[in-house]
Amino acid sequence: MLELVDSSSASCRSEYRVRRLENLNYYWVKPIGILNLRLNEKIHIFIDGKEIECFEGEILLWVALDQGIYIPNLCALRERREPFGGCRLCFVEVEGEDFPVTACTKKVKEGMVVQTKGERALRLSRTAFELILSNHPVDCAHCLKSGSCELQRMAKHLKVKLNTKRFKKILRDLPIDETSPLLTYDPNKCVLCGKCVWLCQEKYQIGAIGFAYRGFQRWVTTFNNEPIGGSECRDLVELITICPVGAFVGKQKGAEK
Numbered sequence: 001m002l003e004l005v006d007s008s009s010a011s012c013r014s015e016y017r018v019r020r021l022e023n024l025n026y027y028w029v030k031p032i033g034i035l036n037l038r039l040n041e042k043i044h045i046f047i048d049g050k051e052i053e054c055f056e057g058e059i060l061l062w063v064a065l066d067q068g069i070y071i072p073n074l075c076a077l078r079e080r081r082e083p084f085g086g087c088r089l090c091f092v093e094v095e096g097e098d099f100p101v102t103a104c105t106k107k108v109k110e111g112m113v114v115q116t117k118g119e120r121a122l123r124l125s126r127t128a129f130e131l132i133l134s135n136h137p138v139d140c141a142h143c144l145k146s147g148s149c150e151l152q153r154m155a156k157h158l159k160v161k162l163n164t165k166r167f168k169k170i171l172r173d174l175p176i177d178e179t180s181p182l183l184t185y186d187p188n189k190c191v192l193c194g195k196c197v198w199l200c201q202e203k204y205q206i207g208a209i210g211f212a213y214r215g216f217q218r219w220v221t222t223f224n225n226e227p228i229g230g231s232e233c234r235d236l237v238e239l240i241t242i243c244p245v246g247a248f249v250g251k252q253k254g255a256e257k
């Protein structure tokens with residue numbers, strides 16, 4: 001694998017594109033401001049007993065998902081240079097490690113042995129999931145994301161009911177924003193994964209939406225809580241697809257699939 005190392009400062013917005021031509025171990029690279037390139041070794045690891053060939057230093061979460069091995073995740077994005085690591089859902093057990101680790105921050109090494117269904121890892125993931133559900137309005141029958149919602153997939157995988165009562169339910173009552181011509185934003189359904197913020201701030205460098213406040217009050221909003229429809233994000237249909245739950249949904253049928 002070609003690892004792109006940009007040692008410039010965080011404020012330097014260098015861009016790059018890498019395309020791997022499968023089976024040829026050949027890469028087309030179009031760099032703008034890349035300072036170092038390093039060729040990584042092919043290695044073998046084991047996930048749930050399955051031997052997998054990958055490249056040293058790849059992120060364990062993507063290696064597993066690419067092999068069809070599901071690990072719950074909400075905040076991870078392949079394009080992100082540094083993992084966000086905020087949702088705490090992607091725990092796995094790695095042989096030799098004392099505690100479960102987050103797969104989105106773990107780099108693979110030769111001979112690594114990973115269990116995605118270890119009891120300790122599942123317990124942590126379930127707790128994180130049930131905490132998210134404790135302030136998520138579960139109303140799948142009326143939610144446009146139903147069927148493609150990541151929470152539904154996770155509930156099935158973790159064997160947790162969406163209407164779990166393990167933690168006291170505390171719902172927010174924030175205004176639903178219908179001001180964009182293309183999308184509806186319901187902050188009450190937001191799980192604070194940060195993907196939309198990354199899209200707006202990092203990918204498109206618009207900066208119209210971001211996190212505001214702390215703790216239970218934390219939510220994604222615009223500067224001064226102005227309506228989305230008046231912001232530069234109003235036409236960003238990618239918000240609909242990047243949002244893993246029903247917080248951003250399209251006004252046109254099927255937009256969120």
Ligand code: SF4
Nearest residue numbers: 190191193194196243
């Ligand atoms: S609105 Fe959606 S994408 Fe944005 S932080 Fe909330 S859940 Fe994540």
Ligand code: FES
Nearest residue numbers: 073087088090104
């Ligand atoms: S996907 Fe790993 S912490 Fe969110």
